[in-house]
Amino acid sequence: EVQLVESGGGLIQPGGSLRLSCAASGFTVSSTYMNWVRQAPGKGLEWVSVIYTGGGTYYAASVKGRFTISRDNSRNTLYLQMNNLRAEDTAVYYCARNSMMDVWGQGTTVTVSS
Amino acid sequence: DIVMTQSPDSLAVSLGERATINCKSSQSVLYSSKNRDYLAWYQQKPGQPPKLLIYWASTRESGVPDRFSGSGSGTDFTLTISSLQAEDVAVYYCQQYDTTPWTFGQGTKVEIK
Numbered sequence: 108e109v110q111l112v113e114s115g116g117g118l119i120q121p122g123g124s125l126r127l128s129c130a131a132s133g134f135t136v137s138s139t140y141m142n143w144v145r146q147a148p149g150k151g152l153e154w155v156s157v158i159y160t161g162g163g164t165y166y167a168a169s170v171k172g173r174f175t176i177s178r179d180n181s182r183n184t185l186y187l188q189m190n191n192l193r194a195e196d197t198a199v200y201y202c203a204r205n206s207m208m209d210v211w212g213q214g215t216t217v218t219v220s221s
Numbered sequence: 222d223i224v225m226t227q228s229p230d231s232l233a234v235s236l237g238e239r240a241t242i243n244c245k246s247s248q249s250v251l252y253s254s255k256n257r258d259y260l261a262w263y264q265q266k267p268g269q270p271p272k273l274l275i276y277w278a279s280t281r282e283s284g285v286p287d288r289f290s291g292s293g294s295g296t297d298f299t300l301t302i303s304s305l306q307a308e309d310v311a312v313y314y315c316q317q318y319d320t321t322p323w324t325f326g327q328g329t330k331v332e333i334k
Binding site: 142151152153154157166201203206208211214 | 259261263265270271272273276277282312314316318321322323324325326327328
């Protein structure tokens with residue numbers, strides 16, 4: 108079964124760091140584009156970052172320089188390293204497969220608050 | 222960045238009636254050499270992740286009921302629910318995947334009248 112399972116969210120103080128994980132099963136993360144998408148409470152969807160099959164990456168302007176997307180092919184897992192977190196980064200973070208996002212995880216909640 | 226604008230923001234439709242959601246992109250998402258529009262539609266129910274309904278503007282994802290259809294090309298797109306069912310109550314989003322950053326519309330909330 109094709110599945111994505113996120114983990115690593117939590118409550119963090121402004122300026123802190125978190126690393127989110129997205130474990131994939133039923134397919135290989137390195138064989139497709141993989142994304143992070145977030146949704147602030149009561150708001151719409153905001154695309155955050157993509158890692159291409161070749162390893163290239165791209166970020167939304169709102170997170171560029173603070174967030175880093177990566178993958179571990181041996182663990183078949185996608186990551187999002189989030190540094191210098193701000194209150195406006197508070198959201199449910201989803202990982203999703205492909206540019207047309209055909210598989211989504213259930214999400215992990217990140218709350219940035221003092 | 223390509224800006225995606227949906228209309229309306231919300232709509233209420235009677236059971237069995239048609240629901241129509243529009244999505245306009247600030248520039249064309251048609252990749253002319255492949256003759257494909259890089260446009261997807263998603264459905265999101267409360268407490269759930271989004272679910273892909275339509276990609277390439279009009280291709281229904283496997284398992285999606287045929288009452289859902291997508292149309293349009295270039296900059297103007299439409300998602301139609303031909304006969305609204307109770308389980309279709311949700312927020313619907315369009316998304317372009319032609320140019321990074323991928324961008325979503327603001328969402329359209331569909332309710333039962």
